[in-house]
Structures are given as structure tokens and as C-alpha cells.
Amino acid sequence: MKLAAKDLLRLATVGSVDDGKSTLIGRLLVDTRQLFDDQLDAVAAASEKRGVGDLDLSFVTDGLRAEREQGITIDVAYRYAATPTRKFIIADCPGHVQYTRNMATGASTADLALVVLNVAHGVKEQTRRHLCIAALLGVRTIIVAVNKMDEVNWSESAYVAVVDELTTLANELGFESVTPIPVSALLGENVVERSSHLDWYAGPSVLQALEACDAGSWTHAGSGSRLPIQWVLRQNGGGRTYAGMLNGSTLHEGDTVTLLPANIETTITSITSGSGPRHAATAGLSIDVGLADETDAGRGDLLATSPLPTVTKEFEATVCWFGEQPVRAGQRLRLKHTTKVTPARIRELSGVVDIETLSVEAGTQLATNDIGLVTIQTADALVVDDYRDNRVTGSFVLIDEVTNATVAAGMVGRASFL
Amino acid sequence: MTASILQAPDMTDHLDLLESHAIFILREVVAECEKPVLLFSGGKDSAVLLHLAAKAFAPQSLPFPVMHVDTGQNFPEVLDFRDDAVARHGARLVVASVQESIDQGRVADPGPLGPRNRLQTVTLLDAITAHGFDAAFGGARRDEDKARAKERILSFRDAFGQWDPRQQRPELWQLYQGRVNPGEHLRAFPLSDWTELDIWQYIERENMALPKIYFAHEREVVRRDGMLLAVGPFVEPRPGEEVERLVVRFRTVGDANLTGAVLSNAATLAAIVNEIALANVSERGATRGDDKFSETAMEDRKREGYF
Known part of the structure; x- marks a missing residue:
């Protein structure tokens, strides 16, 4: 079976530790028969060995030794599933606050977030943090699995209370589509098959919602065409072509493009994939x-159709800080944006987001997992779009100059909810 | 490669997107790293990787060499394919020999028929150091194994070649950053998001050549440890083992003494695509002795610096 590109959905699980993200994904994979017999046998054997029952479904994705020993997810597991109508790339993300950077890794390329929360606990701080990051990263569509319904005796009122709380937050964060679903991942109720315990619920199962949703691809953008040049290819006979991955709107032969930052207008004469x-x-x-x-176009330059992006050495941005040491204004770092790497500094820290209230407070530093509003200054000019117009030309990472670690995810501009 | 011009922009299927992503990664690593190398086993995944690398830099030649970590326990058909593929792409071949590591006393000699899979790690890391490679492309896929499912597309290795699954660099969007300090290196996995079925559909679409042992053929085998092992220089029938002549093919290609065949009549790419689409056992589960040593055999080997 071959599927059109639009039938490929990338989703990331989002939510607090122990609310059942990995178990839900395990259940989804097992009940849609995505696991091979030997993989299922291996999960059963590992479950028995660790004394956690016949089949601990979280072991389907929690594949590291430390994860199985501790019963938590440490890093993202990527799993692949296909149904007759869709192919799924599933990023099962960790819920623990310590591993927020890994959750952001999984969510940065997601078309949709599958939010999992425990009906008995509601929206925890880490759920708020994850939803906030997912919203910042540009996820617009969420499916909310209200899990462990079996533990509250399938109570509609418990479900409604959690959904109300979650919906209020989701509206504040500007999600465009919110689909709540009562489930028990442990018992497989409403994950693939509809549940018999939930007479009062008439909506879809998680799988039905995933197959039906129209999330659009994360590479979808409201901007013009953008081609960050990765590499120059010398053609036989002397000409050159400029290679890169296209994003933004469709590019046609004959289109007028502008080479940036040089600001030279020219025409596309050929396109080869x-x-x-x-x-x-x-x-x-x-x-x-x-x-x-x-x-003299080369790596780090960008070809664009109108409306053109901005050429700048200083811009406002929202950053999620992942470094182990706090960062203050003035800190020198390396910045990677599209195919360009340049020295940069945080010129100003204009505020730190309070996760509880979503308000922006004054602050002098960003600690690990803080979200901040900053002004970035770069040595070389960058060609940027606002992140909400284009997730490729609007995003950057900050890199520690000594260790080379990636210490922050950055988005050009400011989210509307901040 | 087809010469006809594709008319409609919506003629993009999931294989086009996987191909595009892999080409993007290949170009990004070559642009950011000083001295990359492509690890080539002669298996289907590394064949796809080499095919994609040629596309990424065409019409120029490959901007990096191809390295085979040679355990000396290969299927002869795979060595033939390796040499053909390298010649066809005009690539420069580097062979890192496990036998040399044994002769130099870098690793213990497991004997002529003993398993050499784990020994490859030392040979691989020694070769990376000796040649000064700072990035090594591999054909590993996340759907192969639960530890690989956790690994980044650009995976950092410290000065000892180790992978630390608890300290992976965040990998946001497609901003692959490949900077390392001297002595450290990266592994880059452009096929991370491909499944086994994607690989076969792509091989069929591109009509790629592969080692003959991937296609159904008659062969003498013995049943050992739940696998069908091909009788040959590295697998001698043991007392009590019956030699059978069966129609089989190989789903993966590893060392001849650790890689099991599967019963199959699939003799064409189309037949293999159908077979894989209906399979109920994973490729490594069906065929790989090297993964059966423990629950976390792959993670343990990867931590030491394995592929």
C-alpha cells in the first residue's frame, strides 16, 4: 500500500509522569496488531521478570534498561504504525520534568499532540508545562485521552470536571481543535474499540480520532516558498544547482525568487528531486x-518567494532553556538557524513565563526548563520568519560553545498567549 | 532515475518524504562535519543508504568513503555485492578487518567458527580513530529494536565511542547540529524513520540491485537455536543436526554463523514486499542470533560503540 504524503501523521504524547502515556501507546500498538509475535513475547517475558503482571504495555516503548527498572520513560521512543487509511510516526515522550528537553524533541516535529492525563488527578503542573511547550512549538490539534477511567468507576462527572479544566487551559493556549476522550489504557477501553462501560459517551475512540483528524503537516506554513541552501552541486558542463529541503508554499519552475541576505532577484529555471x-x-x-x-549563493543563504522573510541581526524570540546551568542576559552562545551557524548572544531577557498563570514575570535568569522571552543578537545576518508563519525559518537552537550541547530551543517572535 | 518530468506538485507519497528527509540528513552532516564515512555492510539498509547518498550529491562523486567492518564471516554473495556497489557508485572502499584486530591482540580470538559480532565494535572504533572520522553514517532504523527506537538521528559518541542513552542531545525540528570536539564523533542515521516495509517498497520502486541471498533460493541448512543456518564455511553441521535442502531467503544480512534464513518462495521484489506486509515475526527476531543474548542486547552493544 502506498499512501499520499498527507496520510502520514506525526504525533507526540504529552502529559505528566505516571498518567499512562506509554501504556496508552503500547495498548494502541497491540490492539491494532502493529507488534510482531516475537516483540509481544519479549514484552511478556520482561514483564514477568520484573514482576509487573502478564503484560506491562509500557514496555512496548520503554525499551531501555533504566526505564524498565524505574518504570518511567527517559527519552522519546519512536514507533511506527499503519492502518488502512493512515501511517503514523509516534513519538512517545517522557513525562518527568527532568526530561522536558526530550519531550520537546518529540513534539517539535509533531502534527498533533496526544495529551494523556489521569482522571483522578486532573491537570498537573507538568501537564501544563507540556501543553504550553506543545502550543509554543506550533501544535494546533490535540486529542486528550482522559485515562484511568476504570479507577473512578467510569464516572461521567469525574470526566467532565477534568475536561472542563483542560479545555479552559487549551483555549488559553490557543489550540484550534481539542478532542477529549475517556479511556482506560490498561484495560483497552476506548483506545481502539469503543468501550461498553461508557454509555454516556458517544464520541470516537482514540484510534478513530487519530484516523479522522485533519491536523495538517508540521511543515505546513503560511509563508512564501523557502529554500535554505544546504549544498551547491556542480553540474556536468559547468553550471551549478542549489540543494536544500523546501518549505512554505509550493515552488514552481519560472517563479521569481530572491536570494537572501544578498537581496538578489532571479528566476527558478529547473527543479530536481x-x-x-x-x-x-x-x-x-x-x-x-x-x-x-x-x-555566489552558498550554504546558509536562502531562496524565497514573496512575501519575503526578514533579514536581521537582532530579533525577539521565545526560548525553552534546557541547559543544566542557568543562563543570564549577555551569555555568548552559538546559534543554528536553517543551514547557518553563527555566534550569538542573549542581549536581553525580557521575561520568564510562569507556568501556573501563563503570565510573563520579570526575571534575571532562565533555569533549566524555563521558558523565556528574549532578544537575540547574532554576528551574522539571519533570514527569519515569525515562527507562527513558518516552523523552519522561524526556529533555531542555541549551542554551548564549549560542550557543543544543544541548550535551548528558540522560536522567532512571541506566542499570542504570552 | 526517471527522465520524465513530474507534472503535479501533489505527486508526493510517503516514500518521497522519507527519501527527502534522508537526503537532507546526508547533506547536512557532510556540510557540518570534517570527515564523514558511510558504514556499509552489504545489507539492504546500507544499500539504500548508499543509493540515497549518490542521489544527494549527484552528479558529483560521493564526498566520503565507504567503510566495511569485515568480520571475515561473510556470505560470499554479500562481498560480491559490496564490490559491485562500490564500483558502480565510484566510491572509495575502506575495509576494517576484525581478523586484524584479533591478530593484533586487540580482541580475544573466539576461534574460527566463534561469533565475531561483538568484536566488531573494537574494530569499528579503532578504524574511526585511525582515519580521524568525525561522523559515521549508518543504515540503522528505529523500528528494528527497542534501543534503536530511542536513538537520535544524529547520535553523539564520546571520546571512548560510547552512547549514553540518558544524556542524548535534544534534537529539535530538523536542526541537526553535528559539532563535536576532537576525539568524539557522531553516528548519523538517515533511515531512522523508515520501516522494513518502507525499505522494500523503496527498493522495488527504485529497482535496486541487492545480494542474491535476499531472494528465495534452494540451500542446505541446519536448525540451530530456533534458526535456519546456512551450511557453509562458518556453519558446520554438529552431531545430531540434520542437513536439509530447503527453499529459503534471508531477511537480514549479518555474519553467516549468526544470521538465520526464513522459509520463503519470494523470488522477486514484488513478492518480498507482499511477504513483509503480511509478516508476523520481526526481521531481527526471525533471523538474528546476536540479539538473543539478553533483554537489552542491542542497548548493551550500542553503549559500547556498536553500530
């Missing part, structure tokens, strides 16, 4: 293009 020459290309395709005019 892995399958050969083509008249047009959509976001997510690696292509190389020929240009009508001689230019």
Missing part, C-alpha cells in the same frame, strides 16, 4: 534548483 526533474515541488521535498542568473 530524488525522482528526477519536475515542474513544481511542495514542502518537505529535498530538491536542487537552477537559477537564471549567476550568483
Whole structure:
């Protein structure tokens, strides 16, 4: 079976530790028969060995020794599933606050977030943090699995209370589509099959919701075409083409493009993808293009159609700080944006987000897992879009100059809820 | 590669997206790292990786060498394929020999028929150091194993070649940052998000060549440890083992004494795609002795620096 690109859905699980994210994904994979017999046998054997019952479904994705010993998820597990109508790339993310950086890794390329929360506990601080990060990262569609319904005797009022709390938060954060579903991941109720314990619930199961949702791809953008140049290919006979992964709107042969930051207008004369020459290309395709005019375009430059992005050495941004040491204004770092790496500094820290209230407070430093509003200054000019217009040209990472660790995820501009 | 021009921009399927992502990763690592190398076993995944690398830099030649970590216990058909593929792509081949590591006393000699899978790690890391490679492309996929499911696309290795699954770098969006200090290196996995079925569909679409042992053929085998092992220079029938002549094919390619065959009549790429779509046992579960040593065999080997 071959599926069109739009039928590929990337989803990330979101929510607090112990609310059942891994168990839900394990249940989803087992009940849709995505696991091979030997993989299921291995989960059963590991469950028995650790004395956690016949089949601990969290072991389907919690594959590291330390994860199984501690019964927590440490890092993202990527799992793949296919139903007759869709292919899924599932990022099962950790809930523990210590591993927020790994959750952000999983959610940064998600088209949709599958929020899992415990009906008895409601929206915990870590659920708020995860939802806030998912919203910042540009996720617009969430499916909310209200889990452990069996532990509250399938109570509608308990469900409604949690859904009300969650919906209020989701509205504040600006999610466009919120689908709450009562489930028991442990017992497999309302995950794939509809539940017989939930007469009062008429909506879809988690799988039905995943198959039906229209989330759009994370590479979808409201901007013009953007082609950050990765590599220059010398063609036989002397010409050059410019290679990169396209994002933003569709690019056509004959389109007028502007080479930035040099600001030189030229025309696309050819487009080639892995399958050969083509008249047009959509976001997510690696292509190389020929240009009508001689230019000295190279890695780090960008080809764009209008409306054009901004060329700047200073811009406002929202950052999630993952470094182990706190950071203050003035800190020098390395910054990677599209295919460009440049020295940079946090010129100003204008506020720190209070996760409880979503208000921006004054602050002098960002500690691990803090979200801050900053002004970034770079040595070299960058070609940026606001993150809400384009998740590729609007995103950057900050890198520690000594250890080379990635210490922050950055988004150009400021989310509307902050 | 087709010469006809693709008309409609919506003619993009999931294989196009996987191909594009892999090409993007290949170009990004080559641009950011000083001295990359592509690890090539002669198996289907590394064949796809080499095919994609050629596309990523065409019409120029490959901007990195291809390295085979040679245990000396290969299927001859796989060595033939390796040499053909390297010649076809005009690549430079580096062979890192496990036998040399044994001769130099770097690893203990397991004997002529003993398993050499785990020994490869020392040979691999020694070769990376000797050649000064700072990035090594591998064909590993996240659907192969539960430890691989956890690994980043650009996976950091410390000065001892170790993977620390608790301290992986965040990997946001597709901002792959490959900077390392001297002595450290990266493993890069452009096929991370491909499944076994994707690989076979892509091989069929691209009509790629593969080692003959992937296709159904008659062969003498013995049943050992729940696997069908091909009788040959590295697998001698033991007392009590019956040699059978069966129609089989290989789903994965590893050392001849650790890789089991599967009963199959699939002799064409189309037949293999159908077989994989209906399979109820995983490829490594069906065929790999090296994964059966313990619950976390892959994680343990990866921590030491394995592929």
C-alpha cells in the first residue's frame, strides 16, 4: 500500500509522569496488531521478570534498561504504525520534568499532540508545562485521552470536571481543535474499540480520532516558498544547482525568487528531486534548483518567494532553556538557524513565563526548563520568519560553545498567549 | 532515475518524504562535519543508504568513503555485492578487518567458527580513530529494536565511542547540529524513520540491485537455536543436526554463523514486499542470533560503540 504524503501523521504524547502515556501507546500498538509475535513475547517475558503482571504495555516503548527498572520513560521512543487509511510516526515522550528537553524533541516535529492525563488527578503542573511547550512549538490539534477511567468507576462527572479544566487551559493556549476522550489504557477501553462501560459517551475512540483528524503537516506554513541552501552541486558542463529541503508554499519552475541576505532577484529555471526533474515541488521535498542568473549563493543563504522573510541581526524570540546551568542576559552562545551557524548572544531577557498563570514575570535568569522571552543578537545576518508563519525559518537552537550541547530551543517572535 | 518530468506538485507519497528527509540528513552532516564515512555492510539498509547518498550529491562523486567492518564471516554473495556497489557508485572502499584486530591482540580470538559480532565494535572504533572520522553514517532504523527506537538521528559518541542513552542531545525540528570536539564523533542515521516495509517498497520502486541471498533460493541448512543456518564455511553441521535442502531467503544480512534464513518462495521484489506486509515475526527476531543474548542486547552493544 502506498499512501499520499498527507496520510502520514506525526504525533507526540504529552502529559505528566505516571498518567499512562506509554501504556496508552503500547495498548494502541497491540490492539491494532502493529507488534510482531516475537516483540509481544519479549514484552511478556520482561514483564514477568520484573514482576509487573502478564503484560506491562509500557514496555512496548520503554525499551531501555533504566526505564524498565524505574518504570518511567527517559527519552522519546519512536514507533511506527499503519492502518488502512493512515501511517503514523509516534513519538512517545517522557513525562518527568527532568526530561522536558526530550519531550520537546518529540513534539517539535509533531502534527498533533496526544495529551494523556489521569482522571483522578486532573491537570498537573507538568501537564501544563507540556501543553504550553506543545502550543509554543506550533501544535494546533490535540486529542486528550482522559485515562484511568476504570479507577473512578467510569464516572461521567469525574470526566467532565477534568475536561472542563483542560479545555479552559487549551483555549488559553490557543489550540484550534481539542478532542477529549475517556479511556482506560490498561484495560483497552476506548483506545481502539469503543468501550461498553461508557454509555454516556458517544464520541470516537482514540484510534478513530487519530484516523479522522485533519491536523495538517508540521511543515505546513503560511509563508512564501523557502529554500535554505544546504549544498551547491556542480553540474556536468559547468553550471551549478542549489540543494536544500523546501518549505512554505509550493515552488514552481519560472517563479521569481530572491536570494537572501544578498537581496538578489532571479528566476527558478529547473527543479530536481530524488525522482528526477519536475515542474513544481511542495514542502518537505529535498530538491536542487537552477537559477537564471549567476550568483555566489552558498550554504546558509536562502531562496524565497514573496512575501519575503526578514533579514536581521537582532530579533525577539521565545526560548525553552534546557541547559543544566542557568543562563543570564549577555551569555555568548552559538546559534543554528536553517543551514547557518553563527555566534550569538542573549542581549536581553525580557521575561520568564510562569507556568501556573501563563503570565510573563520579570526575571534575571532562565533555569533549566524555563521558558523565556528574549532578544537575540547574532554576528551574522539571519533570514527569519515569525515562527507562527513558518516552523523552519522561524526556529533555531542555541549551542554551548564549549560542550557543543544543544541548550535551548528558540522560536522567532512571541506566542499570542504570552 | 526517471527522465520524465513530474507534472503535479501533489505527486508526493510517503516514500518521497522519507527519501527527502534522508537526503537532507546526508547533506547536512557532510556540510557540518570534517570527515564523514558511510558504514556499509552489504545489507539492504546500507544499500539504500548508499543509493540515497549518490542521489544527494549527484552528479558529483560521493564526498566520503565507504567503510566495511569485515568480520571475515561473510556470505560470499554479500562481498560480491559490496564490490559491485562500490564500483558502480565510484566510491572509495575502506575495509576494517576484525581478523586484524584479533591478530593484533586487540580482541580475544573466539576461534574460527566463534561469533565475531561483538568484536566488531573494537574494530569499528579503532578504524574511526585511525582515519580521524568525525561522523559515521549508518543504515540503522528505529523500528528494528527497542534501543534503536530511542536513538537520535544524529547520535553523539564520546571520546571512548560510547552512547549514553540518558544524556542524548535534544534534537529539535530538523536542526541537526553535528559539532563535536576532537576525539568524539557522531553516528548519523538517515533511515531512522523508515520501516522494513518502507525499505522494500523503496527498493522495488527504485529497482535496486541487492545480494542474491535476499531472494528465495534452494540451500542446505541446519536448525540451530530456533534458526535456519546456512551450511557453509562458518556453519558446520554438529552431531545430531540434520542437513536439509530447503527453499529459503534471508531477511537480514549479518555474519553467516549468526544470521538465520526464513522459509520463503519470494523470488522477486514484488513478492518480498507482499511477504513483509503480511509478516508476523520481526526481521531481527526471525533471523538474528546476536540479539538473543539478553533483554537489552542491542542497548548493551550500542553503549559500547556498536553500530
